[in-house]
Amino acid sequence: MTRDVYEYAVIRVVPKVERGELINAGVLLYCQPRGYLCARVELDSARLRALDPNADLDGVRRALSAYELACGERPGPLAEESLGGRFRWLTAPRSTIVQAGPVHAGLTADPDTELARLFDKLVRV
Template sequence: MRNPFEYALIRAVPRVERGEQINVGVILYCQARDFLSARTHIDERRLRALSADVDVEQVAAALSGWDLTCAGGEHGGPAAAMRLGERFRWLTAPRSTLIQPGPVHTGLTSDPAADLDRLSILLVH
């Protein structure tokens, strides 16, 4: 059985004032499967092409925060108390920071983890 899911790209914007960005991850939420997860990948060469002095460790730390928020638990911070859908909405809310979500898209899935991997390969790697 296929269930609806929502996903958004996770983008690094090393110089917010310029608005240039690269995809560094995908976040996927499927309510019916009780699934929320992100897959991230930093292509340092491409990131430095946008800003030679970007702090790659800071980007990686920010992405780690997304992973922890998705996972919840004791290391998920204040968002850990939120339901999965609330966490997804909180993470995908527009912001003007180093790491930004893209627009939310939808699809149908019978395996959210496999679709997250597929989208990550297609849109990030």
């Protein structure tokens, strides 16, 4: 079974950037040899409210869904970018409430299965 290099980043919510507290809310995975780019997100509202009782849950959900939308084929600001270009844009450092963490790499024979494994390990409690 052939394994290919993939890169991933955890999508995190940092409700008060100045405090540095965060929760993991998704995973973004890119596998160039397989032409694969996908994000999976899930917001744990109770955990976010524990860090910031006044957090804008709808705004955070919209920002998280933008990661998923940017990976798809729908028209949008990143539609003309290559998958690699999209991944780099999505993982660029930001000082915003929703942001990607550092990029890590691994090997996989199945990017979908790897995304599910990382999501369960890094996002789900």
